[in-house]
Amino acid sequence: MTHVATLVGAPGAGTLTPEILAAAAKRLPGAGKPVILAPGEAADIPFAPGAAHGNRADGAFADAAYCKAAVSVLQLGLGAQPLDIFVQPLEGRRKKLLLADMDSTMIGQECIDELADFVGLKAKVAAITERAMRGEIAFEPALRERVALLAGLDAGVVDKAIEERITLTSGGTALVRTMRAHGAYTALVSGGFTLFTSRIAEKIGFDENRANILLVERGKFVGKVLEPILGKAAKLATLQDLAARKELELNETLAIGDGANDLAMLEAAGLGVAYRAKPAVATAAQARVEHGDLTALLFAQGFRAEEFVME
Template sequence: MTHVATLISTEAQRAVTPDAVAAVRAALAGAAPGEPVVLDPEVAVDLPLAPAPEADPRALAEAARAALADRPVDVVVQPLAHRRKRLFLADMDSTMIGQECIDELAAEVGLKDRIAAITERAMRGEIAFEPALRERVGLLAGLDAAVIDRLIAERITLTPGGRTLVMTMRAAGAYTALVSGGFTVFTGPVAAMIGFDENRANILLAEGGRLLGRVEEPILGADAKLATLRELAAARAIPPAETLAVGDGANDLPMLEAAGLGVAYRAKPKVAARAAARIEHADLTALLYLQGYRREDFAGP
């Protein structure tokens, strides 16, 4: 067997039932699925595969999803080689947390709808990220910087499974980095809460306790995320195949496509269509099952 199809649900839904597994095995019969390997009963199962050399893993995953119909089960097909990753890079907004931080700042000046619309277009890849960020930050000029701590305490929520994902990978020796097109005033506290080794993001400029409506140049966007992946891998002599990245927006795509496994997490359509893997139902522990971890291997609370 050269590949593996991983079926993943959640603890609450427990939708990877024997009949769901049987449906996928029938759909992938041409890829000679091996005997199922249970990673977590009714939550995550591996199906070893031996597809033809020219087979597209994304097409196999799509066939499996079609066989599952409306079951809340994610399917990812990938090579077995280098499955366990040694470097993990993650986007923050709408990936490791449930919010877009700039939209929450905009709410403080009564402009959330206006700025959120620009954010959505940028994340869909309909407009360039850097000028869109400058435009949105410009609308925040004069905002009391002290609101940031309150927003982190009251509005920012961690995505379920994120801390377990990072803690488990670190316990196994992987290096982890939070790499965001957002702002360091958010990534610093969020990275500390989740347990990342480091974080990188844009710097919001302030003076006299108020935002100036500008960010420090150059802006950390898609190219910088890709460069960070390559830099951190090279510094640790980690081959590309042993890197993992996750994100949801268009500015994550170069990073996702360069990683050994790039995961689109509840992502915008353009991102979900191009990433090697996509997760739409499960929480972030899905990225552990994709690496072959079993539930009993998980670290942290």
């Protein structure tokens, strides 16, 4: 067996039945016996593409294209089942570096939208955020425009926002701590702000965090962010920098995000996953999570539920 298809349902939903696994196996060449990672929730199906796959052009790009096509075949064959499907080579599926976006990925909110709510401008700022995350407008000028609206706001509201408004995404802590327990390096990389990432990274257990710096004078936001802005190009550069620092190939890395500013790092990573992502990002990414929580990325690496590190 050279490849594996991993099927993941929502935690506790009992979606993944023996009948579904059997139907999926029929659509995979040389499929072996399913390996249950979590009963009713996640399973691997090892398979061997064989000669048909071997006739494709050589290289990682061709293999990635084959894996993405195999996901489509399984999705069509299984119909509207609420399952996330990953197809990848068996070799190297456990990654040694994780890069994760923060807003709407590791947490359920967009921090700048929550800050804007304190000055009565959440709807206006959220509309700009949505357009930027969809890739309809450039990230950097959109961030400058939104940050300018925060001028004069007491920086102490960050504490209130984190305490009362920010929620961690289900499965995120297990994802980070399990990967770290198995030797991976983890980084929270955000187009948001260090005032949030430093706290969120500590809560979840990341090794490090990188984000933009909101300028503060006399305890109030100036309405500007320190340049240069950490955006799409900087996220990709961070992936490349950390991989080089850890002496890793990019195929040994995992990245996850939801917005257009995440797409470059998702496309470059060994496994790039769109989490509840904007349509253009979900379409372009190598894999997507729409039904499971963030532990889906652990199942995709072959971890069994009993191996998860929860705290």
